[in-house]
Amino acid sequence: MADIIYTYKNQVYANITNKCDCACTFCVRSLKDAVGEATTLWHEKDPSLEEIKAAIDAFDFTGYEEFVFCGYGEPTCALENLLASAKYIKENHDLKIRLNTNGLGNLYHKRNIIPELATVIDSVSISLNAPDAESYQKVTRPQFENAYEAMLDFAEECNHTLSHTQLSIVDVLPAEDIKKCQEIADSRGVYLKVRKYS
Ligand code: SF4
Numbered sequence: 001m002a003d004i005i006y007t008y009k010n011q012v013y014a015n016i017t018n019k020c021d022c023a024c025t026f027c028v029r030s031l032k033d034a035v036g037e038a039t040t041l042w043h044e045k046d047p048s049l050e051e052i053k054a055a056i057d058a059f060d061f062t063g064y065e066e067f068v069f070c071g072y073g074e075p076t077c078a079l080e081n082l083l084a085s086a087k088y089i090k091e092n093h094d095l096k097i098r099l100n101t102n103g104l105g106n107l108y109h110k111r112n113i114i115p116e117l118a119t120v121i122d123s124v125s126i127s128l129n130a131p132d133a134e135s136y137q138k139v140t141r142p143q144f145e146n147a148y149e150a151m152l153d154f155a156e157e158c159n160h161t162l163s164h165t166q167l168s169i170v171d172v173l174p175a176e177d178i179k180k181c182q183e184i185a186d187s188r189g190v191y192l193k194v195r196k197y198s
C-alpha cells in the first residue's frame with residue numbers, strides 16, 4: 001500500500017491522490033516511485049477520507065510545525081478529501097497547513113475554490129515553472145489551453161485571501177528566465193521563491 005503520510009527533509013507531507021491535470025516533463029513521478037522516507041507514492045486506488053484520517057491518526061507529529069499537501073499528484077484534484085483532511089488536521093493537531101499546487105484548481109473545478117481552501121489552508125506554494133505561457137505549456141503540458149494566465153490569477157487571488165502565498169521556481173532555469181519570473185511575480189504582487197534544485 002502506498003504511503004499517504006511521508007516525510008522528506010524534516011517535513012511531513014500528505015500524498016492524497018495520484019490524479020493530475022498536468023504532465024510536467026520534469027515530474028519526479030516519471031523518475032522514481034517515491035521520495036524521502038516513503039516506500040511508494042503510487043496508490044493502487046486513491047485513498048478514501050477514512051484511510052487518510054487513519055494515516056494521520058497513526059503518525060506521530062511531535063517536532064513538526066507544518067503539514068504539507070504534496071504527493072504524487074495534484075492535491076486539488078482530490079479537493080473534497082483535501083479540504084476534509086486539512087480540517088481534520090486543524091481539529092486534532094497544532095500544525096500550520098500548506099498546499100503545494102500547480103495552481104490550476106479553478107480551471108479543473110470550473111469555479112473559484114479559493115474561498116474553500118482559505119477555510120483550512122494557511123499557505124500555498126504555486127509552481128510557476130516558466131517565464132511565459134508558451135514555455136509553460138511545453139514544460140507542464142496541462143489539460144487546459146489558458147493555464148498560465150489562470151495559474152497567475154489563482155496566485156494573485158490566493159495572495160489576497162490566504163496568510164501566505166508564493167510562486168515557486170527551481171534555480172535550474174537560466175538567469176534571464178529567473179529574472180522574468182521575478183518580474184511576473186512582482187507584477188502580480190506575489191512573493192517568488194527560487195528553490196534550490198535537489
Ligand atoms: S503538476 Fe506536479 S504531479 Fe502533476 S505532472 Fe506536474 S510535477 Fe507532476
